[in-house]
Amino acid sequence: MAKTDILSLSFGELSEWLEDAGEPKFRAKQIFTWLHSRKVTDFSEMTDLPLSLRTKLSDSFCINRLIVVKRLESAIDNTVKYLYGLSDGSLIESVLMAYRHGDSLCVSTQVGCRMGCRFCASTIAGFVRNLTPGEMLGQIYEAERDSGRTVSSLVLMGIGEPLDNYDNVLQFLRLLSAPQGRGMSLRHVTLSTCGLVPMIDRLAGEGLGLTLSVSLHAADDAHRSEIMPVNRKYSIDKLLGACRRYFEATGRRITFEYAVIDGVNGT
Incomplete structure (x- = not known):
């Protein structure tokens, strides 16, 4: 068993x-x-x-321990990129970044991704499976063991769409913030989403105090639908409506991510 x-x-x-x-x-x-x-x-x-x-x-x-398969360290700014091996042979990435306010880790939430954003490498091989709460925590613990540094903030912005693995991500956040354990304030956590509107509304009701970051990448539906298939179901108007509701419910700021792609969304 x-x-x-x-x-x-x-x-x-x-x-x-x-x-x-x-x-x-x-x-x-x-x-x-x-x-x-x-x-x-x-x-x-x-x-x-x-x-x-x-x-x-x-x-x-x-106690599942992630294996460091590859480690790439920047000579410029102490950034460390990890390739982790999971117990089933799957591979995921996380990135440890140094800032004046402390060290932050970019965490993956899935093996692969089903969102299909055209500019994102995470979706090339398709979706494999969701990560467990323990595998998300393991990225933090292994980075700290390897680097000797303490992670003081997180961005759920690695491989996968966090809101597509909602229940496991929520359990991870509760474990992360549990006072009996690590006790990290979720005000130090940013969750990035491509715009799953019903899940943003659901998250707003959890009362977690997370910072929400929306992967936008275009200012009109035609261009956004071309590079982000999720927009064909949840338009920019619907997405911004969910963002306003999130702010009203939580009082937490929302940041927007925009990768400028020449000839596509850069005018």
């Missing part, structure tokens, strides 16, 4: 498992600290837990 990646479990889910296993629920905080603050990769490292509990955890769960 395949083991469950414990990094994807919420604090509540872990507490329930401990109770069902006949263990005290207070152990959940210890385990969460080991996983999300100390970033251990083996249950044997959780030295303040009884051996019997460590054995139970090992029998039921795994």
